[in-house]
Amino acid sequence: MKIVKWILLAAGTCCLMLSLASCSGAGPAPAVTPDESQTEANNLITVGFSQVGAESDWRMANTKSMKETFTEANGYKLILKDAQQSQEKQIEAIREFTAQKADYIVVAPVTEEGWDEALQEAKDAGIPVIIVDRMIKTSDDSLYTCWVGSDFRKEGETAVACMENAFGSDAELSIAHLQGSMGSSAQIGRTEGLQAGVSKNTGWNVTARDSGDFTQVKGKEVMERILKQYDRIDVLYCENDNMAFGAMEAMDEADRTYGVGGEITIVSFDATHAGLVATLEGKINYNVECNPLHGPRVEEIIRQLEAGNTPNKMAYVDETVFDAATITQGDIDARAY
Ligand code: GZL
Ligand code: ZN
Numbered sequence: 001m002k003i004v005k006w007i008l009l010a011a012g013t014c015c016l017m018l019s020l021a022s023c024s025g026a027g028p029a030p031a032v033t034p035d036e037s038q039t040e041a042n043n044l045i046t047v048g049f050s051q052v053g054a055e056s057d058w059r060m061a062n063t064k065s066m067k068e069t070f071t072e073a074n075g076y077k078l079i080l081k082d083a084q085q086s087q088e089k090q091i092e093a094i095r096e097f098t099a100q101k102a103d104y105i106v107v108a109p110v111t112e113e114g115w116d117e118a119l120q121e122a123k124d125a126g127i128p129v130i131i132v133d134r135m136i137k138t139s140d141d142s143l144y145t146c147w148v149g150s151d152f153r154k155e156g157e158t159a160v161a162c163m164e165n166a167f168g169s170d171a172e173l174s175i176a177h178l179q180g181s182m183g184s185s186a187q188i189g190r191t192e193g194l195q196a197g198v199s200k201n202t203g204w205n206v207t208a209r210d211s212g213d214f215t216q217v218k219g220k221e222v223m224e225r226i227l228k229q230y231d232r233i234d235v236l237y238c239e240n241d242n243m244a245f246g247a248m249e250a251m252d253e254a255d256r257t258y259g260v261g262g263e264i265t266i267v268s269f270d271a272t273h274a275g276l277v278a279t280l281e282g283k284i285n286y287n288v289e290c291n292p293l294h295g296p297r298v299e300e301i302i303r304q305l306e307a308g309n310t311p312n313k314m315a316y317v318d319e320t321v322f323d324a325a326t327i328t329q330g331d332i333d334a335r336a337y
Pocket of ligand 2: 151152290319
């Protein structure tokens with residue numbers, strides 16, 4: 001009897017040990033998302049990226065560049081948040097990254113104003129902030145470590161130079177101006193470039209101006225309204241390719257010709273793949289490049305900061321312009337996006 005009792009007692013103890021082990025977590029670890037400790041354990045650098053949205057081909061290429069750069073194989077854990085073009089959602093994302101103690105916070109700001117409070121919280125938490133693409137207006141530029149992006153005003157000036165070459169500076173021009181998301185640096189700079197051109201060339205007149213928010217749908221809506229109101233449009237100055245695609249739909253439906261040999265000369269921005277195909281086809285006359293490949297530039301900055309060095313405060317990406325009269329298929333094949 002005694003032996004049986006011992007055996008039962010031992011079996012009971014063994015079961016008890018097993019059940020304790022599993023609830024103490026010593027058993028097979030449940031599948032959990034890698035938390036901070038795990039990230040540190042793999043010594044990955046955590047990068048929180050607050051992206052504007054997915055409003056355009058340019059934006060998708062920009063997101064792709066960041067995803068391709070900040071991989072675990074390269075030593076990073078990328079946390080990407082898409083704000084659907086809402087500044088409120090971007091500020092929430094910055095606050096989440098701060099709470100998660102990200103090593104770096106990258107922000108592509110949808111508009112220029114209203115970032116100080118969220119960036120101050122990140123600064124107080126000792127987290128370096130890198131601004132990409134568009135710019136922010138702030139009373140304290142210590143709130144961000146660096147900025148990587150485009151000279152949007154220069155992009156506008158490049159577009160105006162194309163118009164001057166095409167029409168001569170004493171031409172009478174009726175210009176339709178499709179603006180991007182109002183208050184974004186890309187819209188502000190490209191608009192400033194056109195305004196400078198209009199002031200310089202007295203025969204140029206902005207007949208119609210409205211924002212298509214950088215999207216194809218809104219670009220079409222705006223252009224439909226403009227075409228109904230104005231018989232004479234010589235130039236469409238369109239602040240990104242996706243709005244130009246929408247405007248082309250509207251012009252096709254209104255039987256208004258455009259591009260090389262057409263009534264309406266199209267000047268566009270971004271030089272996305274689809275935009276350059278349209279330029280090669282002669283549908284867009286001039287396409288000013290806007291380089292979305294910020295990933296490698298941001299990583300260069302993080303590497304410098306990790307090494308204790310001080311990167312330049314501002315880093316401009318290289319950009320050019322494509323002309324329907326000279327672009328080749330080789331130009332398009334040679335591009336990374
Ligand atoms: C420009 C970028 C703009 C693009 C648009 O750097 O901010 O936002 O021109 C995109 O296509 O929506
Ligand atoms: Zn640019």
